[in-house]
Amino acid sequence: MSSIDADPTASPLLVALDVDGTIVHHDGHLAEPVREVVQALEALPHVTVVIATGRSVLSTLPVMEQLGLNTEGRPTVCSNGAVTVAATPGQGQGFELVDVVTFDPAPAVALIRTHLPGALVAVEEIGVGFKVSTPFPEGELWGEEIVVPVEELTAKPVTRVTFREPTLTSEDFAALIERIGLHGVSYAVGYSAWLDLAPEGVSKASALELVRRTLGVQPHRTVAVGDQRNDLEMLHWAAVGYAMGQAPPEVLRAADRTTGTVEEDGLAEALREVLDTMV
Secondary structure: OHHHHOOOOOOOEEEEEOOEOOOEOOOOOEOHHHHHHHHHHHOOOOEEEEEEOOOOHHHHHHHHHHHOOOOOOOEEEEHHHOEEEEEOOOOOOOEEEEEEOOEOOHHHHHHHHHHOOOOEEEEEEOOOEEEEOOOOOOOOOOOEEEEOOHHHHOOOOEOOEEEEOOOOOHHHHHHHHHHHOOOOEEEEEOOOOEEEEEEOOOOHHHHHHHHHHHHOOOHHHEEEEEOOHHHHHHHHHOOEEEEOOOOOHHHHHHOOEEOOOHHHOHHHHHHHHHHHHOO
């Protein structure tokens, strides 16, 4: 990594990283080679590492702590772009809201429940947890789970609605969502039978673009790494987009480059290449 000695006046670089399946294994494990190379990038004065995740703020902060990224004012993109925060370690909840985008979930929830009446439904309560129609499998949601009637879930604008249908594969789920059609929202199907609805036009990419402009980073100095369908827009947005080796075919096609799988510490491989060629 000879380029760690790069000119500190070099052009600012923004490196956006997904969390699950990219930074951490699906069991939550963070490999030491990944932590080390993230810290090597972060040590460079002209590089800003930004987490961009589908996770809530509450479940993102511990990952930032593990990576040494929980520093004052650091921008972080959560909830697939609907929530952007700045870190405030040691103060209050540990973050302050920078941008929050909401939408009326009622029409989409009603349509999906017509086709999937048994699906579990959750809406995010920023900094608290989730309101849910039925408790989710243990460990899938972070923070407090408050069981309420579906009518209460859709009674006011929200940042995100999450559906879980354990009887379907992610492919079945994606096909169903395509078939029924959804209007006025953005959506992404996860690696399991998991669907996140967000405000229309909102994605990790839309939030990262605001972060990029705030930081004064040029468009050609952006890198992103992800592994799932909710990373598609982000990979297109970045000047250099890396897909993890286990990513679905459409994600691999969207990326400029492919690295190893999360089990192979593919993120470390990709970020070493960034250190060698872009800093």
